[in-house]
Amino acid sequence: MNGEVPFSLETFTRPIYTEGADVPTIVHENGHQWWGENVSIKRWRDICLTECFASYSVWLWDESRRADLDDRYRSGVDPDGEDFFNAPLYDMGPGNEFEFEGVYLKGTYFLHALRAKLGDDAFFSAMRQIQREYAGGNMSMLELREGLEAKTGTDLTSFWQEWVLDTGRPSDANLFPGDL
Numbered sequence: 052m053n054g055e056v057p058f059s060l061e062t063f064t065r066p067i068y069t070e071g072a073d074v075p076t077i078v079h080e081n082g083h084q085w086w087g088e089n090v091s092i093k094r095w096r097d098i099c100l101t102e103c104f105a106s107y108s109v110w111l112w113d114e115s116r117r118a119d120l121d122d123r124y125r126s127g128v129d130p131d132g133e134d135f136f137n138a139p140l141y142d143m144g145p146g147n148e149f150e151f152e153g154v155y156l157k158g159t160y161f162l163h164a165l166r167a168k169l170g171d172d173a174f175f176s177a178m179r180q181i182q183r184e185y186a187g188g189n190m191s192m193l194e195l196r197e198g199l200e201a202k203t204g205t206d207l208t209s210f211w212q213e214w215v216l217d218t219g220r221p222s223d224a225n226l227f228p229g230d231l
């Protein structure tokens with residue numbers, strides 16, 4: 052791409068990059084081939100289904116290069132550090148869907164906490180099943196929660212409320228689930 056468009060975009064089967072796109076950008080846009088393209092959102096309020104996952108795929112890439120994501124997570128949610136918890140992940144209103152602090156930043160932490168809440172095996176297995184079941188279709192954040200609960204047998208009511216529906220810092224139980 053010759054740089055006429057000022058951002059990279061994930062367009063299905065063939066992401067388009069700006070000049071000088073870095074590795075995290077390439078990983079992000081390829082993550083969208085599953086979240087955003089193979090499974091798309093139902094309404095704009097469900098944008099986390101695409102951007103939270105594409106953003107978290109960069110963490111998974113880093114993990115494959117031996118980054119310690121639990122350490123990164125714990126320092127990122129330190130009360131003295133960056134405060135992105137007031138950014139909404141759901142129903143953020145027209146024009147506010149793509150705020151960096153929200154689905155890109157808080158969304159990454161949300162998915163790492165969700166993975167810890169469910170455990171690695173259940174998290175990755177459920178996500179693969181959802182990708183198969185919803186391939187070529189649309190999904191809402193509520194359907195995602197229901198699908199994960201059905202596949203893992205884990206009640207996500209309070210977790211979803213504090214991370215997705217509410218803003219503000221989640222309770223310690225939902226901020227540090229599982230081994231976090």
Ligand SMILES: [Zn+2]
Nearest residue numbers: 079083102105
């Ligand atoms: Zn994206």
